[in-house]
Amino acid sequence: MIKHLIFACCGLLIAMTAFSSSAETKKQIAITFDDAPRASTFQKANERTKLLIKNLKKVNAPAAMFFATGKHLTADNAKNLELYAKAGHFIANHSNKHLWYRNTNTEDYQRDFLNAHDKLKNFPNFKPFFRYPYLDEGRTEAKVNAMSRFLADHNYTNGYVTIDNYDWYLDSLFQKAKLADKTIDEDALKKFYVSTLVDASEFFNDIALEYLGYSPKHVLLLHDNDLAAYYIDDLILALREKGWDIISPIDAYSDPIARKIPSTLFTGQGRVAALARDNGAQPNLLVHYAEDEAYLLQQFETLVAANKQCQIEQLGFLKGQWEYRSNKNIFSEHWTISKDGLQALGKVINLQTGKTLSKETIKLTRRNNQVIYSALPQQNPKVTHFSLASCHNNRYAFINKEHDFPQLIVYQYQAPESGKRERLKVDVHNLNGKGFTLNYRRLNDRR
Structure with a gap:
């Protein structure tokens, strides 16, 4: 958190210099969800889908983008993906089997991409954006270039993120706590979830201000899970309170950062962090606590999942x-x-x-x-x-x-x-x- 505060101070000074001609630097962010449509967990899948749609509508959020994984498209789950589309949200490609590119040869990876495309292309509101599983765009120049050309040949755009976090890990802790029949402090969980993601958004925006010289139209990484369904409305309200405008992912992907291809071969924290590396940022200064499993586990156990058997x-x-x-x-x-x-x-x-x-x-x-x-x-x-x-x-x-x-x-x-x-x-x-x-x-x- 101290590191976050340092970035905030530096970001403010740069913002004042780079944007002195405007009264205020806009902070804009698009909402995206990976791994849709997820199967039932603590919440039944259909109930989760309806709640997520309801809570997005409740705060008048613009359309979000759901990056779907082909292997999740069972008959029942496909209906949930249709519900997202019919509610006006976009559907995009997140691969078929969620393969990790660094562990997969290019031909198999591209074949997996095409399998997902065939399953998704006829959904209402489908858009040709591809999000690499694990945000891994390749660990060699040859693999990076091969997949980049392949996407272009198929009229696809890279569905990168700029704000990385481990919301998926928070949800996994929640699921384990429920299975263990632990007592959950729901108010503490909501505050922890929301504050973690708002802090991550501020953190990566500060990095952009320092190393890119401006605040791009950001893309927030979330996942189609229970915590997102419960708290997406609270998260959006908290972001707005911090001065963020919620925008469409289509708008976000029109930002100049979409054309700034990182030269670093590590893209697992998103585009802003990768470009910051290219511009001399130390990797250890690019890691937010929202990406730290040990910290999140400690905070979750302390704040959220009370153990009533302590003696x-x-x-x-x-x-x-x-x-x-x-x-x-x-x-x-x-x-x-x-x-x-x-x-x-x-x-x-x-x-x-x-x-x-x-x-x-x-x-x-x-x-x-x-x-x-x-x-x-x-x-x-x-x-x-x-x-x-x-x-x-x-x-x-x-x-x-x-x-x-x-x-x-x-x-x-x-x-x-x-x-x-x-x-x-x-x-x-x-x-x-x-x-x-x-x-x-x-x-x-x-x-």
Whole structure:
């Protein structure tokens, strides 16, 4: 998120310079969905299709584009794709078997494309756009050029994206949580889904401003899934609130960026990121948290999928003395058993002077069938309470969404290996990921 803020600042300065003749730089974005028509998951396929159409209409969104995969076109699913088309949305080609070009020879890949074309060409509102599965346009110049010529020969246009994200992964986490009969905080899920995609849109627009010099007509990658059906209206409203105009994909693909073919052979994050690489951007600065599975999993488990079976006894490993040394200070937590749970004295001590800079009392108790983490810093007369939101694989996440900082405290216990002492990783963050980490090691036995 810090990286996102840096890009935002840089993007703003460039926008002011490059577009000084206009009062405001327009932000425009088209909505597209991959892997249509999807089979039934937690939602039945037909119900999902109708809900997605309804929610797009509710916010007066222009036509979206559904990139269909031929293998999904069973008799029932084909009817759902027809519903999208009859509602005025565009149908396009996303291959037949969803092959990964880097793992497939060109002839087989082109044959697969043609199989999908034959299945899709007679659908109402079909448009000859092709979106490469996995956004992989080829990892050699020969394969890139061969497929580019092939598309042109068949009067097709590359259905690239400019805003990449892992909305598909968020939906997979949702599906797994439902199968595991976990309790889902639907309001938290909606906010997490919407904020993640809005942040990704802002992030890639900032990259475009910095490395391309303008804000192109963007194309947002989404998937035909349950979360999109539930929250597409909230997402569009949130984008508009951030100053985005929702436009037709046909309009978006008329942007000059459509004719700027990247020279990089990695296009898996979309066209803006690829062109930014061509213009000198460091690859690690082009990755948004919306493309980070580990981060998304952590946030999902913490914010959305509450585990009601968390017990305070599971945190008994904390008992004892823990210490972390930075370049300047010693951080320590000394945990003991109390009559109503666990408690600790936390200290920060200056390494050079030995002076105690701060103290904090921490308590773990159970209230109303919840494990509560209570923190009372020496300099603050008010106790702040955090609820245990998830406990999985020795990871315990405490959350208070209303607190200014921190909003999230995560204890990750690491068992000793090869004679090393036990470790305790403590992440202290806000929900946007901004914060710090303390890597404690145990100083003594559990006493």
